[in-house]
Amino acid sequence: MPSPELGVRALFFDVFGTLVDWRTSVARESELILGTLGFELDWLAFADAWRGEYQPGMEEVRAGRLPFSKLDVLHRANLVRMAPRFGLDNLSDEVLDDLTLVWHRLDAWPEVPAALTRLKARFRIAPVSNGNISLMVDLARRNGLPWDAILGAEIAGDYKPKPRVYLAACAALDLAPSQCMMVAAHSNDLAAAAAQGLRTGHIARPNEHGPGTGETSPSIEVDVAGRDLADLATKLGL
Numbered sequence: 001m002p003s004p005e006l007g008v009r010a011l012f013f014d015v016f017g018t019l020v021d022w023r024t025s026v027a028r029e030s031e032l033i034l035g036t037l038g039f040e041l042d043w044l045a046f047a048d049a050w051r052g053e054y055q056p057g058m059e060e061v062r063a064g065r066l067p068f069s070k071l072d073v074l075h076r077a078n079l080v081r082m083a084p085r086f087g088l089d090n091l092s093d094e095v096l097d098d099l100t101l102v103w104h105r106l107d108a109w110p111e112v113p114a115a116l117t118r119l120k121a122r123f124r125i126a127p128v129s130n131g132n133i134s135l136m137v138d139l140a141r142r143n144g145l146p147w148d149a150i151l152g153a154e155i156a157g158d159y160k161p162k163p164r165v166y167l168a169a170c171a172a173l174d175l176a177p178s179q180c181m182m183v184a185a186h187s188n189d190l191a192a193a194a195a196q197g198l199r200t201g202h203i204a205r206p207n208e209h210g211p212g213t214g215e216t217s218p219s220i221e222v223d224v225a226g227r228d229l230a231d232l233a234t235k236l237g238l
Contacts, residue, residue, distance in 0.1 A: 006181070006223060008199050010173050011119055012128035012151065012166075014184035017208040019116075019127075019229070020106040020139060023047050029102035033095065034088070041086050048209065049085060053078035058130060058159040068157045070132035076100040103131070104138035109205070113144045115229035118238045120146050128152045128169045128182065130159050149173070161192030170198070183232065187219040199223045203232050 016022045027043035034041065057074040060066040079099055083091060091099075119125055126149040127136050136150045149172065153159050156168040170177050177197030184190050185205035194200050200222040208214030218225055226232030 006199055007179060008123065008181045009179045010124040010126065010170075010175055010181070011201070012126055012169050012180055012182050012193075012198070014160075014182070014186060014189050015127050015129040015131055015136065015139065016106075017205055017214070018183065018185040018203060019112050019145070020108050020143070021208075022051065022103070022106050023209060025106040026050060026102055029105050030099060033098050033102070037095070039086075039088070044210070046086055049082050050075075050079060051209075053082050062159050062162055068153075070154060071130055072100055072103070072132055072135060075103055104135050105142060106139055108139075108143035108145065109228070111228050111230040113146075115233045117146055118230075118233045119236070120148070122236075122238055124148045124173055126151045126169065126173075128160070128165065130165075160189060163192070163196050166193050166196045166198055181223065183229075185215055187215060190218065190222055191220050194220070194222075201225070201232055201236075203227070203229050 013019055023044065026047035030046055031043045057078045061068055076096060079096060083089070116125060126147055129136060129152040131152065132154045133150050136152070139145065140147055151169040151172055153165055155172060156165040158164050166182065167177065170180050173180070178199065181199035181201050182190055182193035183201040183203065185203050185208065187202065190200040190202060202215070202218035202222045202225040204216050204227055205214040206212060206216045224232060224235050226235055
C-alpha cells in the first residue's frame with residue numbers, strides 16, 4: 001500500500017555512504033590485497049583518496065567529454081590516477097582488477113538489511129545509485145539487501161545528479177515522480193531528486209568520511225528525516 005500521507009509507492013536509495021560504509025570497507029579490502037604484496041599504507045587515507053576521484057571521474061561523463069562507462073571502469077581509471085600518490089606506480093593489471101572489485105565487497109551499516117525488509121512490506125524498493133548493476137547485485141548478496149529491482153546510472157546511461165537518472169527510475173516502475181521517494185544521506189542528491197518532482201527522505205550518516213564528517217541532518221527541506229534507516233522506516237509508519 002502507498003504511504004498514506006505522501007502518496008509514495010516506491011523508495012529509491014542512494015547506496016555509497018547511505019546504505020554501505022564504503023570507507024572502512026575499502027580500507028580493509030585494499031589492505032588484504034596490497035598488504036599481502038608487502039605494501040604498508042595509511043589504508044583509510046588510501047580509501048579517501050580513491051573516493052576523492054569519484055565525482056571528478058563521473059563529471060567527465062556528465063559533461064559529455066567521455067561516453068558513459070560503468071562505474072567499475074571509472075573506479076579502475078581513478079585508481080590508476082591516484083595510486084602513484086601512495087607509491088603504487090607499477091601494479092599489475094591483475095592487481096588493479098582485484099582492487100577495483102573491492103567496491104563489490106562493502107559492508108552495510110548495521111541497521112540497513114532489517115530496515116529495508118521492513119520498508120519492503122509497504123513500498124517497492126530499489127537502489128538508484130551510480131554503481132553499476134553487477135556491483136549492486138554483489139552488495140545485495142553480501143549484505144542481504146532485498147531489492148525489488150536494481151535501477152540507477154546504468155539503466156539511465158548517465159550519472160546522478162543528472163535528471164534522467166531519477167526520471168528513468170520512476171519510468172521503470174511506471175510511477176510518477178511524486179509517487180517515488182529518494183532516500184539518501186547527501187542533501188545534494190535529494191535536492192536534485194526533488195527538482196524532478198520526487199519526494200525526499202534523509203538519513204544521517206555522521207561518520208561517513210570518518211568521525212564527525214558526514215551529514216547529521218539535511219541542509220535542505222525534506223519530506224522526512226531519520227537518525228538512520230530504521231528511524232526513517234518508523235517515521236514512514238513501519
